[in-house]
Amino acid sequence: MILETICVGQMQVNCYILAAAKNKQAIIIDPGEEKIKIKSVLDKNRLSAGIIVNTHGHIDHIACDDEFSVPVYIHSKDAELLRNAELNLSSFMAAPFEVKSEIRAVEDKDEISLDEITLEVIHTPGHTPGGMALLLKKPKAGIVFTGDTLFYHGIGRTDFPGASEKELFNSVKNKLFRLKGDLIVLPGHGPSSTVKEEKENNPFFNSGFSSI
DSSP states (O other): OEEEEEEETTTTEEEEEEESSTTSEEEEEOOOSOHHHHHHHHHHTTOEEEEEEOSSOOHHHHTTGGGSOSOEEEEGGGHHHHHOTTTTTGGGSSSOOOOOSOEEEEOTTOEEEETTEEEEEEEOOSSSTTOEEEEEEESOOOEEEEETTEETTEEOOOOSTTOOHHHHHHHHHHTGGGSOTTOEEEESBSOOEEHHHHHHHOGGGSSGGGGO
C-alpha cells in the first residue's frame, strides 16, 4: 500500500495520497491547494488520480477538487458546501470557488472503494454538518483520517457557519474515541497521533471542556 502525506496551502492542510500499489489509481483525500505538488507525488509513484474524498467542504480542503477530472466524494450534509462559495468560506477570500466536478454524496457507514483500498465513512458533525472521518478497512486496518474533527491534542473550530460545539464533542467522544486505541490518527492539519493518545491526553477532553 502507498500512503503519502502532502502539506498544502497557507492553512497547511494534510492532503493524503492513498493507493494499493504503484501503477494503480489513487484516492486523494483533501486536495486543498498546490496541484503541482500533489501531481508530483502521483507521478513519483506512477499513480493516476482515481477519486477525491473530502473530509468536509471548507475551501482549504477542496480548492483542487476540479484539477484531476475525477469524481468527488463527500458526506451528503456537506455536498452543498462544494456548490456554495459562502458556505465553503471561499467567498471571504479573493476568489470564490464552487466545485464543478461530479459530486458523489455518501452517508455514515458507507464504504468508498478503489482497487484494493476500502474506507468506511464515519459521520462526525461539528466542525461542519457533514464532517466525516475515514476508517481504513482494506488492505489493512490501523488508520483513521479525521479531517478537522480531531487533531493531535486539539479539535476543529466551531465558530464557522453550520458548526456546533456540542456535536463536535459528541462526534469525538461517541465515535472516534470508541475506535481501537492503537489506531493511527491522521488529521486534516498537524502531526499524527493515536486514538489512545487523544483519549488520554487531549486537553479538550481532560479539562472542563470534557463535560460539554
